[in-house]
Amino acid sequence: MQNDSESAQRAVRVITMDVIVAALIFALGALVVYDSNRLGSSWDENGPQAGYFPFYTGLLVCISSAVVFVQGVLKLKSDVKVFVRQDQFRQVLVILLPSAAYVLGVQLIGIYVPSAAFIGLFMKIAGKYSWLRSAAVSVSVSVIAFLMFEVWFKIPLPKGPFEHLIGY
Amino acid sequence: MEELNALLHGFTVALTPFNLGLMFVGIILGVIIGVLPGLGGANGVAILLPLTFTMPPSSAIIMLSCIYWGALFGGAITSVLFNIPGEPWSVATTFDGYPMAQQGRAGEALTGAFTSSFVGALVAVLVFTFLAPLIANFALQFGPPEFFSVYLLTFCSFVGTGKGNPFKIIASMMLGFAMAGVGIDIVTGQLRLTFGFTELLSGFHFLVAVIGLFGIGEILLSMEEGLSFSGHSARINPRIVFQTWARLPHYWATSIRSCVIGCWMGIIPGGATPASFMSYGVARKMSRDGDRFGTGQLEGVVAPETAAHAAGTSALLPMITLGIPGSPTAAVLLGGLMIWGLQPGPLLFVEQKDFVWGLIASMYLGNIAGLIVVLTTVPLFAAILRVPFPIIAPVIVVICAIGAYTVKNNMLDVWMMVVFGVVGYTFKKLEYPLAPMVLALVLGDAAESSFRQSMLISQGSLSVFWANWLVGSLTTLALVLLFWPVISRLLARLRASGRGEVIRQRAVD
Numbered sequence: 001m002q003n004d005s006e007s008a009q010r011a012v013r014v015i016t017m018d019v020i021v022a023a024l025i026f027a028l029g030a031l032v033v034y035d036s037n038r039l040g041s042s043w044d045e046n047g048p049q050a051g052y053f054p055f056y057t058g059l060l061v062c063i064s065s066a067v068v069f070v071q072g073v074l075k076l077k078s079d080v081k082v083f084v085r086q087d088q089f090r091q092v093l094v095i096l097l098p099s100a101a102y103v104l105g106v107q108l109i110g111i112y113v114p115s116a117a118f119i120g121l122f123m124k125i126a127g128k129y130s131w132l133r134s135a136a137v138s139v140s141v142s143v144i145a146f147l148m149f150e151v152w153f154k155i156p157l158p159k160g161p162f163e164h165l166i167g168y
Numbered sequence: 169m170e171e172l173n174a175l176l177h178g179f180t181v182a183l184t185p186f187n188l189g190l191m192f193v194g195i196i197l198g199v200i201i202g203v204l205p206g207l208g209g210a211n212g213v214a215i216l217l218p219l220t221f222t223m224p225p226s227s228a229i230i231m232l233s234c235i236y237w238g239a240l241f242g243g244a245i246t247s248v249l250f251n252i253p254g255e256p257w258s259v260a261t262t263f264d265g266y267p268m269a270q271q272g273r274a275g276e277a278l279t280g281a282f283t284s285s286f287v288g289a290l291v292a293v294l295v296f297t298f299l300a301p302l303i304a305n306f307a308l309q310f311g312p313p314e315f316f317s318v319y320l321l322t323f324c325s326f327v328g329t330g331k332g333n334p335f336k337i338i339a340s341m342m343l344g345f346a347m348a349g350v351g352i353d354i355v356t357g358q359l360r361l362t363f364g365f366t367e368l369l370s371g372f373h374f375l376v377a378v379i380g381l382f383g384i385g386e387i388l389l390s391m392e393e394g395l396s397f398s399g400h401s402a403r404i405n406p407r408i409v410f411q412t413w414a415r416l417p418h419y420w421a422t423s424i425r426s427c428v429i430g431c432w433m434g435i436i437p438g439g440a441t442p443a444s445f446m447s448y449g450v451a452r453k454m455s456r457d458g459d460r461f462g463t464g465q466l467e468g469v470v471a472p473e474t475a476a477h478a479a480g481t482s483a484l485l486p487m488i489t490l491g492i493p494g495s496p497t498a499a500v501l502l503g504g505l506m507i508w509g510l511q512p513g514p515l516l517f518v519e520q521k522d523f524v525w526g527l528i529a530s531m532y533l534g535n536i537a538g539l540i541v542v543l544t545t546v547p548l549f550a551a552i553l554r555v556p557f558p559i560i561a562p563v564i565v566v567i568c569a570i571g572a573y574t575v576k577n578n579m580l581d582v583w584m585m586v587v588f589g590v591v592g593y594t595f596k597k598l599e600y601p602l603a604p605m606v607l608a609l610v611l612g613d614a615a616e617s618s619f620r621q622s623m624l625i626s627q628g629s630l631s632v633f634w635a636n637w638l639v640g641s642l643t644t645l646a647l648v649l650l651f652w653p654v655i656s657r658l659l660a661r662l663r664a665s666g667r668g669e670v671i672r673q674r675a676v677d
Contacts, residue, residue: 018598025339032346035361039353047624050358053616057345064339071333083597088392092593095391099384099565100586106569107579115569119562127558141563145570153219155574 010086015072015079022069029065032058094126110160116142171301178525181226182533190223190231191530195538196545198238203246203549207564209239209480209497210606211382214375215571217504225508226523230530232504233484236497237289237534240440240480241542244281244473245549248274257440257476260448264461264468271464275404278546279412280466281473284423286539288474291427292434292481293531300517300528304489307514312621313632315490317642319615320633321649322492325436326604328649336600344605347372348612355620367580374609375575378500380585381602383568385592387561404546412466419470422451426471430478434494435486440479447475481531488512488524492611496603499610 036051036058043049084092098118105114120138123129129137149155150168159168181187201212213232220228243258248265261281268277310318323341330337350361351371362368416423426447433443451471452461461468483494484501491513493499505512510520517524542549572585595602608615626632634640648655 014598017594021594021598021600022339025343028343028346032349032361035363039358039360043628046356048620048628050353050356050360052623053619054346054349054360057342057349061339061342061346064335064342067335068333068339071335084392091391092388095387095561095565096586096590098562099589102562102565103569103582103586106573106582111570111573115566119559119566122562123558127556129558137559141566145566149570149574153222155218156577157570157573158579 012083012089013079014081014083015075017083019069019072019076022065022072025065026062026069029058029061032061095122098122106158108160110163111157112142112146113160113162115145171298174301174521174525175297175529177521178527178529179533181522181526182230182529187227187230187526187530188533188537190227191234191534191537192541194231194234195238195241195534195541198235198240198538199242199245199542199545199549200238200552201235202239202242203553204560204564207567208382208386209236210495210500211379211568211571212239213497213500213504214378215383215567217375217500217507218571218574220504221507225505225510226526228504228508229501229523229527230534232501233527233530234534234537236480236501237531237538238541239497240289240477241282241285241538242549243476244278244285244469245542245546246553248277248281248469249550250553257444257480258472259441260444260472260476261469263448263472264463264465267462267464268466268469273464275408276412276466277464277469278404279409279543280416280469282539282542283413283416284426284470284474285477286535287423288427288430288476288478289481289531289535292431292478293528293535295431295482296485296531297528300485300489300524303485304514304517307490308518310514312618312625313635313639314642316615316618316622317633317639317646318490318492319611319618321436321642321646322486322611323604323608324646324650326601326607328652329433329436329442330601330604331442332599332601334653336598337604340595340600340602341604341608344608345612345615347377348374348609349616354613354617370576372584372609373575373581374503374606375500376572376581376584377588377609378496378606379568379572380588381592381595381606382496383564383571384585384589385596385602387564388589388593389596390557391561404543409543415466416470419467422455422467422471423474425450425454426474427478430475431482433475434479434482436494440476440483440495443479444472444476448472484531488516488527489514491614493607496606499607503610 032054036055039051039054040049041051041055043052098121102114102118105117116138118138119141120134123134123137124131127134145157149157197216198209198212201207201209207215213235216235217232220231223231240257244261244265247258247261248269251262251266265277265281268274307314326341327334327337346361348371350368352358352369353360359369429447429450430440430443433446434440448461448468448471451467452458455461455465455467457465457467480495480497483498485494487493487498487502491502491511493502502512510516510523568585569582572581573579575581592602595605622632626635632639633643
């Protein structure tokens with residue numbers, strides 16, 4: 001995502017992202033048009049076919065994103081507004097990557113243990129809290145969530161070996 | 169008078185101890201959602217929706233709508249004390265609210281904000297009470313073409329009233345429609361846009377999209393700023409409240425204007441955010457103290473708050489009467505209705521009288537409860553705001569993950585939420601509006617089936633959308649709104665050339 005604009009700090013410009021995102025949206029629109037065509041986007045003896053409506057939505061996605069793309073390309077040289085600076089992007093990754101790891105953890109061993117670990121580690125590493133405070137906050141959030149969902153409202157959340165151990 | 173009887177009956181539905189308790193719980197949860205970054209009306213309600221599945225529908229909607237009122241109130245707290253709008257519709261409140269807090273008049277600003285929110289909501293509920301049955305009655309005669317033209321009007325008005333690049337609005341909206349199309353086609357039973365992935369059979373659920381786009385997206389945005397809160401403390405005592413109340417009647421003209429703007433922008437899906445800006449702008453233009461706006465004028469707090477709350481409330485009007493939500497939060501509430509087995513639309517007023525009038529009664533009661541709660545507990549909520557971001561951020565991610573999972577007990581949805589989070593972050597920074605996408609995702613199926621049915625009626629001819637004066641005028645109005653960016657530019661050019669002539673004449677004189 002980094003771009004080679006030679007300012008004091010490396011940054012991605014809005015207009016660059018605009019063009020990239022418009023291209024991606026166009027690709028999605030094309031995918032919709034393609035699949036609607038496969039299903040049939042016209043009429044048969046029963047009336048409109050399955051792809052009739054999506055075909056036109058896909059087409060409109062393509063047209064509108066194409067316009068945004070062209071508008072972007074025309075301003076590609078002149079527009080210098082910053083989309084994200086490198087240090088900002090790093091901050092975003094500081095929460096995004098652990099969140100993704102957390103979701104993976106939930107998938108593997110249930111929700112309560114990864115939740116505690118995620119909150120605790122994030123507080124410790126990103127927030128520089130003491131182990132004691134991190135552990136206290138993270139464990140109590142998990143316990144409250146457990147009581148609220150499993151015990152009071154009887155809404156089952158993903159569970160793993162630890163939850164089985166305590167009889168759930 | 170029939171409405172009054174029905175309303176009295178509604179109060180008997182809403183005024184049970186259980187429902188009153190839910191009201192207060194809902195308001196408090198709503199205010200918390202409103203003050204926390206990353207949680208807002210739409211995704212807050214989305215996350216808490218599963219908790220209401222076991223309740224009777226009227227209790228559930230009472231609690232959820234109270235969460236919504238709470239979030240509307242809560243946004244003002246962060247704007248005034250921290251200069252951080254907790255909700256997009258309270259951005260305009262920061263303009264005068266925060267300067268007032270800096271001058272040590274936070275209590276006055278908050279009292280003004282809460283009271284005018286209350287007034288705005290009350291007016292909107294009154295409008296709702298008397299207009300909703302009429303609209304519902306009228307809409308009973310609607311057929312598929314009429315419904316489709318109303319959908320068309322809804323979506324076109326995003327283009328007509330939205331700021332920013334109209335093509336981005338359309339792209340975002342149509343992506344929403346495309347996502348709504350994923351899964352089994354209800355008419356033919358064919359699989360659409362699943363590309364062989366069985367996980368995609370049931371399609372994208374809009375609650376997951378809402379939680380990701382608004383919740384995770386907002387957290388990513390906030391992280392970028394490396395958030396450090398520095399807020400002003402506020403204490404509201406009865407003396408300040410009464411002093412402020414004594415001053416508020418002076419701004420009656422601003423209040424009325426803001427109510428009108430708010431109700432109008434809420435019913436057409438403009439939403440609370442543009443309503444608050446528009447109302448602030450109009451108040452600045454019309455007020456005697458207009459030049460001093462932005463320096464801490466109470467009037468500058470009254471205007472946007474009144475309009476935002478009026479719009480937020482009246483957004484429920486088209487949702488209940490036509491099944492068309494006026495805002496993302498109303499869309500989530502609509503999703504809730506469908507999950508409880510209630511079909512929003514004109515028939516609701518005939519078939520579910522208890523539910524509808526219970527809801528309307530709870531709007532009156534909920535806003536009174538809300539005003540009491542927020543006036544008495546501001547210091548508490550200000551304290552929540554001082555919880556540092558390194559604690560709040562992961563906790564909100566966890567809450568969002570739980571919310572996304574409980575929608576369908578499906579892990580894939582949690583992954584989707586993360587993806588939607590990145591999309592929400594990118595779209596917000598590139599000024600693609602998220603509301604049209606969410607509304608399209610919610611209404612996609614209904615819009616498509618009404619379109620298909622209309623096409624079947626007319627055997628494929630678009631003339632069915634001009635078949636009678638009603639559907640014709642709706643469709644025409646929709647098209648005018650769709651092309652409004654072009655029309656307004658032409659008008660501006662005409663006017664500019666006209667003015668040029670006037671100036672020339674004056675120069676001659």
